[in-house]
Amino acid sequence: MQIVYYPHPSLRFQALEVKRIDSNLRTVVRKMFDLMYEARGIGLAATQIGLPLRLFVINLEADPAAKEDEFVFINPQINKRRGSDTDEEGCLSLPKLFADVKRPEAVVIEAFDLDGQLFEMDLEELPARVVQHELDHLDGAMFTDKVIDQHRDYVDPVLKVFEQTFRQAQASGAYPNDETLINTLREIATSGGVPDSFLTANLAPPAVEIPAGLLRPRRGRNSDG
Numbered sequence: 001m002q003i004v005y006y007p008h009p010s011l012r013f014q015a016l017e018v019k020r021i022d023s024n025l026r027t028v029v030r031k032m033f034d035l036m037y038e039a040r041g042i043g044l045a046a047t048q049i050g051l052p053l054r055l056f057v058i059n060l061e062a063d064p065a066a067k068e069d070e071f072v073f074i075n076p077q078i079n080k081r082r083g084s085d086t087d088e089e090g091c092l093s094l095p096k097l098f099a100d101v102k103r104p105e106a107v108v109i110e111a112f113d114l115d116g117q118l119f120e121m122d123l124e125e126l127p128a129r130v131v132q133h134e135l136d137h138l139d140g141a142m143f144t145d146k147v148i149d150q151h152r153d154y155v156d157p158v159l160k161v162f163e164q165t166f167r168q169a170q171a172s173g174a175y176p177n178d179e180t181l182i183n184t185l186r187e188i189a190t191s192g193g194v195p196d197s198f199l200t201a202n203l204a205p206p207a208v209e210i211p212a213g214l215l216r217p218r219r220g221r222n223s224d225g
């Protein structure tokens with residue numbers, strides 16, 4: 001399993017509900033935390049590893065030792081939103097790109113945990129932002145769709161570099177084409193679970209080199225998800 005980069009079709013895929021919590025799903029969740037820590041993120045959605053199921057993980061401390069801060073959200077749903085807040089975001093599927101996004105400042109979210117228990121959280125500020133960013137991933141939305149107008153001209157050329165890199169890797173045969181990727185996504189999504197074959201798949205994303213002049217430094221603390 002690997003994190004996929006934009007514009008992998010999984011990142012534009014409408015994920016479907018998890019229908020069974022079994023040992024394969026537990027294995028995937030553990031791996032998602034590991035990949036997230038490796039990439040120094042604080043959240044990771046299943047679609048970001050090419051798994052089109054409604055599931056994401058967070059650890060706002062980004063610390064593998066802080067097990068008490070690990071949360072798994074299965075079939076999540078936001079029930080209330082209030083306020084509005086603009087802050088910086090980053091994404092593990094778009095490494096090194098940071099830009100401001102306006103979102104509701106607080107949300108009430110409910111989801112199932114790995115034991116199949118329904119729980120609810122009333123979140124504001126960073127935690128609220130992270131769960132909204134991750135839930136967007138499950139609906140095929142990226143934070144770059146929502147950046148504030150002032151950051152649009154900065155973000156678009158960076159997206160173009162990611163797109164060119166990905167399409168070149170596909171054209172050279174180093175990465176599967178969209179049709180193949182989408183067929184696999186459809187099969188997994190409709191099954192509602194993690195097939196054995198997914199556990200052993202290990203396709204590295206094409207390495208992206210973004211010209212330094214296109215990037216601007218992160219302003220705030222780590223908020224990649």
Ligand SMILES: [Zn+2]
Pocket residue numbers: 090091092093133137143224225
């Ligand atoms: Zn993201």
